[in-house]
Amino acid sequence: MAMSTGLSCLMSSLFSIILFAGMRLVKEWLCSSKSLTILGGFLGSILFVLILTALNNAENLIFGKGFQAEIFPEVTVSIFVAALVAGFVHPVSGTTW
Numbered sequence: 001m002a003m004s005t006g007l008s009c010l011m012s013s014l015f016s017i018i019l020f021a022g023m024r025l026v027k028e029w030l031c032s033s034k035s036l037t038i039l040g041g042f043l044g045s046i047l048f049v050l051i052l053t054a055l056n057n058a059e060n061l062i063f064g065k066g067f068q069a070e071i072f073p074e075v076t077v078s079i080f081v082a083a084l085v086a087g088f089v090h091p092v093s094g095t096t097w
Contacts, residue, residue, distance in 0.1 A: 005057050005060050005061055005065075006057075006061060008053065008057050009053075009054055009057035009058050009061060012050045012051075012053040012054040012057065013050075013054040015050050016047055016050035016051050016054060019043060019046065019047050019050065020047065020085055023040065023043055023044075023047075023085065023086070023088075023089050024088065024089070027088075027089050027090075030089050030090060030093065031089070031090045037090050037092050037093055037096070038092075038093075038096050040086060040089045040090055040092075040093030040096075041086060041092070041093045041094070041095070041096030042096075043086070043093075044082050044083065044085065044086030044089075044093055044094065045082070047082045047085055047086070048078055048079055048082035048083075051078040051081055051082055052069060052074065052075060052078040055069070055074050055077065055078055056068075056069040056074060059074070083095075
């Protein structure tokens with residue numbers, strides 16, 4: 001069953017905050033080996049999808065249902081924020097996704 005746009009925006013925002021907090025909490029563990037650093041990059045890519053979903057759903061609520069995400073600014077902002085957050089965990093995590 002599909003969610004409404006507002007609920008999807010709320011859930012993706014909430015999950016992105018939880019994922020960011022979780023990545024910060026287990027930072028030492030994610031930095032402990034090369035494979036876990038790559039896992040940090042994978043979590044960063046999931047964060048990118050969540051941020052992009054939240055941003056696009058918020059725009060749909062504000063501007064109407066016909067509004068679509070484009071490369072600039074939505075995708076660019078989302079990928080920059082996700083890479084920045086993954087880089088907070090480990091610099092390599094920001095580049096391995």
